[in-house]
Amino acid sequence: MRRWMMLALGTAAQTVACTFLYGLPYTSETLRRDNGLTLGHVGLLIACPTVGLVLTLVAWGALADRFGERGVITSGLAMTTVLLALGGAVNGLVPLGVLLALAGAASASVSAASGRLVVGWFSARERGLAMGIRQTSTPLGMGIAALVVPTLAARSGMKGTVLFFAALCGVVAVLVGALASDPPRTAQSAAQEPAANPYRDSSLWRIHASSALLCVPQFAANAFAMVFLIDVRGWSAVHAGQLLVVSQVLGAASRVVAGRWSDRVGSRVRPMRQLSVCIAVVMGATALGALWPSPVTDLTMIVACGITASTNGLAFTATAELAGRAWSGRAMGVQNTGQNLAASLTPPLLGGLIGSAGYAWGFTLAAVLAGAACFIIPTLESRALSDSRQEVAIGPAELVQAARQKGRDEPSAADPVQGG
Known part of the structure; x- marks a missing residue:
């Protein structure tokens, strides 16, 4: 049963990261309305987390190889939480874009280590199913974002939306830190x-x-x-x-x-x-x-x-x-x-x-x-x-x-x- 808990934690971590990464496009209309941005400027701001993610995936993977999965996922999600909370407090689109890029870089820890956590806890005869379940985190995250973010952005603006992402990441960071275990060797x-x-x-x-x-x-x-x-x-x-x-x-x-x-x-x-x-x-x-x-x-x-x-x-x-x-x-x-x-x-x-x-x-x-x-x-x-x-x-x-x-x-x- 323990390995299934590890699968649930790894999937939850990846899901909240995807909710953040793929939820930002649903704020496009709010950014245009509240800040007068063009579609080009909106696209640039939305792309910031992905840029940070791509630049740090291999580095986070190396840390997972060296220090284990639990610490990498927990610290990465904790950093993402702090950076997103700061993003909800700053004024100005440039500081927000920088913080979103840094948050994307921190969230890359989940992409690099959660799959490794799942693979390590399951035998070869169960691993394909386990990783298939873990991969459902992308449509799950997109579904949560589609259901929540448009309404939240319309009511609370960009700051409220970013704080929502921070809260999700913070909750899962605590759960992973308290309940996850690195695979036995x-x-x-x-x-x-x-x-x-x-x-x-x-x-x-x-x-x-x-x-x-x-x-x-x-x-x-x-x-x-x-x-x-x-x-x-x-x-x-x-x-x-x-x-x-x-x-x-x-x-x-x-x-x-x-x-x-x-x-x-x-x-x-x-x-x-x-x-x-x-x-x-x-x-x-x-x-x-x-x-x-x-x-x-x-x-x-x-x-x-x-x-x-x-x-x-x-x-x-x-x-x-x-x-x-x-x-x-x-x-x-x-x-x-x-x-x-x-x-x-x-x-x-x-x-x-x-x-x-x-x-x-x-x-x-x-x-x-x-x-x-x-x-x-x-x-x-x-x-x-x-x-x-x-x-x-x-x-x-x-x-x-x-x-x-x-x-x-x-x-x-x-x-x-x-x-x-």
């Missing part, structure tokens, strides 16, 4: 850790590259779904937004299902490869729907928004397992950095293509990149998954006999397996 797990830099092999780089490519269809679908439904299908903004709530539910469910699938088949990369083909097909169908609109077009867009999120948890789990415990924090920091850069560049670059050539060409490009990712995803599995498959094949009785022959105990299925 056994003599066997320590012996399994890689002696050399795992980046000397190409597998980790290929996971990072393919995952970044798969971010393009994900953010192509999610960033342009509403305007696509309005422009191409004639939906109203209200009804399009209501329809897209379904896509967020599908996105969360697809991460969990994909994670469980990877546990069942004993592979992270094989489901990831097959899903990349499915994503390419669905995005291609969405492109065709842009050329020949019909009610089927609405369905393909919703499916696209859901399935394009399915590979996120698989990529993070594969990254942690290939890197091993000693390097997993830094590796997931690199993974997060690549995904955030792809996510940041996709809307403006693809938006330019859509503006000049139409939705069909933009979605076609996203489909091509998803198909390319299929060929980049490596075939190498981590030792943790190989050991897990061997345990399933030979059974518990043979394991006990083998352990006696070796003069040591084998870990149970519930023990954390930190393979290299």
Whole structure:
């Protein structure tokens, strides 16, 4: 049961960080109304936390590798709380932007360490499901922000909204500090850790590259779904937004299902490869729907928004397992950095293509990149998954006999397996 509490704490930490990071866009109208900002200025202010996040992910991962997950998450969220509280008290948009950037940098601790916490507490046969659940923190955070922030910003302004983010981060910081524990380390797990830099092999780089490519269809679908439904299908903004709530539910469910699938088949990369083909097909169908609109077009867009999120948890789990415990924090920091850069560049670059050539060409490009990712995803599995498959094949009785022959105990299925 303890590992499930660690999963709940890691998911809660990531959820409040996402509520802050993805909730700021919902203050756009308030910023324009109260401060007379242009959309360009609003976009610049909203981007400040993401800039801080991207610049510090790897550093926070290195700290998690060195000092453990609990301290990194707790201190990072505590710093985020203080910086956001100061942001709610300052006057002027420049000081606010600086504090938001620093708060984003502090919140990167959660992205770098919460996944490492989850991976460390679960065995290879449960880890895909656990990371899939942890990855639902993004749609959860976006959902909380969508429900609360617009009304709060209209009533209390930017300061009230920033203080709300601070309160959420503060509560979860206290919970993590009081209840979380770093994953136990056994003599066997320590012996399994890689002696050399795992980046000397190409597998980790290929996971990072393919995952970044798969971010393009994900953010192509999610960033342009509403305007696509309005422009191409004639939906109203209200009804399009209501329809897209379904896509967020599908996105969360697809991460969990994909994670469980990877546990069942004993592979992270094989489901990831097959899903990349499915994503390419669905995005291609969405492109065709842009050329020949019909009610089927609405369905393909919703499916696209859901399935394009399915590979996120698989990529993070594969990254942690290939890197091993000693390097997993830094590796997931690199993974997060690549995904955030792809996510940041996709809307403006693809938006330019859509503006000049139409939705069909933009979605076609996203489909091509998803198909390319299929060929980049490596075939190498981590030792943790190989050991897990061997345990399933030979059974518990043979394991006990083998352990006696070796003069040591084998870990149970519930023990954390930190393979290299």
